[in-house]
Amino acid sequence: MDDDKGPGREVGVGPHPEPWPEDPRFDPALLAEGDRRNVEDRFRYWRREAIVAHLDADRRPLHVAIENWSHDFNIGSIVRTANAFNVRGVHIVGRRRWNRRGAMVTDRYLHVTHHESVGAFAEWAASEDLPVVGVDILPGSDPIETSTLPTPAVLLFGAEGPGLSEEAQAISTQVLHITQAGSTRSINAGAAAAIAMYEWVRQHT
Ligand SMILES: C[S@@+](CC[C@H](N)C(=O)[O-])C[C@H]1O[C@@H](n2cnc3c(N)ncnc32)[C@H](O)[C@@H]1O
Numbered sequence: 348m349d350d351d352k353g354p355g356r357e358v359g360v361g362p363h364p365e366p367w368p369e370d371p372r373f374d375p376a377l378l379a380e381g382d383r384r385n386v387e388d389r390f391r392y393w394r395r396e397a398i399v400a401h402l403d404a405d406r407r408p409l410h411v412a413i414e415n416w417s418h419d420f421n422i423g424s425i426v427r428t429a430n431a432f433n434v435r436g437v438h439i440v441g442r443r444r445w446n447r448r449g450a451m452v453t454d455r456y457l458h459v460t461h462h463e464s465v466g467a468f469a470e471w472a473a474s475e476d477l478p479v480v481g482v483d484i485l486p487g488s489d490p491i492e493t494s495t496l497p498t499p500a501v502l503l504f505g506a507e508g509p510g511l512s513e514e515a516q517a518i519s520t521q522v523l524h525i526t527q528a529g530s531t532r533s534i535n536a537g538a539a540a541a542i543a544m545y546e547w548v549r550q551h552t
Contacts, residue, residue: 359383360391372397385451399456402433408499409547410477411540412438412468414506414515415445421507423449424537430457432544438501440468440515449537465514468503472518477501481519482543483511484533491523496547504543507536 361381367373374394382391390398411429413422422445429437430453437459439445447454462468472479478497481488483505503519505511510533516522525534525542533539 357383358385363392368392385453386456395455402456406433406435407548407551409434409544409551410436410438410499410501411544412440412462412479412501412503413536413540414465414504414512415439415441416506416512417508418442418444418446419507419536420446420448421535421537421540423447423451425504425540426450426457426459427453428537428541428544430454432548433457434544435499436460438462438468438471440465440503441506465512465518469518472501478520479503479518481505481511481516481522482524482539483516483522484524484527485511485516485522488522488524490526491543491546492526494521494523496523496550498551500547502540502543502547504536504540 359382363378367375367378372394373392377392386393386398409432411425411434413419413425415422422439426437427450434457437457439459439461441464443461462471469479478500480496480500481503482491503511503515505515511519511522523543525539527534
């Protein structure tokens with residue numbers, strides 16, 4: 348399923364009027380049947396591979412990683428936001444299976460990599476020369492609003508419940524928090540990831 352139909356509302360476009368464009372990026376099946384996918388209008392009727400290739404040419408030097416110990420429903424939301432900001436890669440650390448529900452099929456347009464353990468993830472980050480920036484509200488963490496985020500970088504988020512594991516904290520070159528002022532200990536991991544990605548983009552655009 349790669350559509351986004353809500354009740355009473357049809358998203359996208361119907362069949363393309365003939366004659367059809369000859370550009371190989373266009374998918375004959377979509378031209379014939381219409382394109383109801385959750386993609387920007389500039390990509391209407393494009394083959395998925397053509398969209399990925401187009402996005403690949405312009406990915407930001409930012410990766411995001413999330414610890415996955417409990418089939419966290421936030422991971423889908425993080426993937427969707429990572430797609431929106433065109434990050435270079437999403438990394439699932441821990442369990443291989445992740446909850447795709449909130450991703451709205453956006454994972455098909457970016458690169459998702461699984462790492463069995465925090466150690467394996469740390470090895471990959473070192474091999475890519477990427478500093479790991481832990482993101483959590485922890486004693487000793489610094490406010491993200493007044494910190495300089497490195498370029499390139501990988502932002503590492505903890506699981507709902509336990510938060511960033513001790514091992515994850517240990518491999519982070521710094522741990523940053525989003526400043527809060529209410530009574531709750533933390534915000535939703537998907538919301539935190541969106542704010543942190545936006546802050547990286549804000550500093551690097
Ligand atoms: C629900 S929180 C984890 C629990 C939290 N450490 C605690 O003590 O309650 C899950 C994840 O969301 C992210 N998160 C939530 N609130 C945050 C905040 N204010 N600043 C940065 N990250 C946050 C972090 O990545 C965290 O690991």
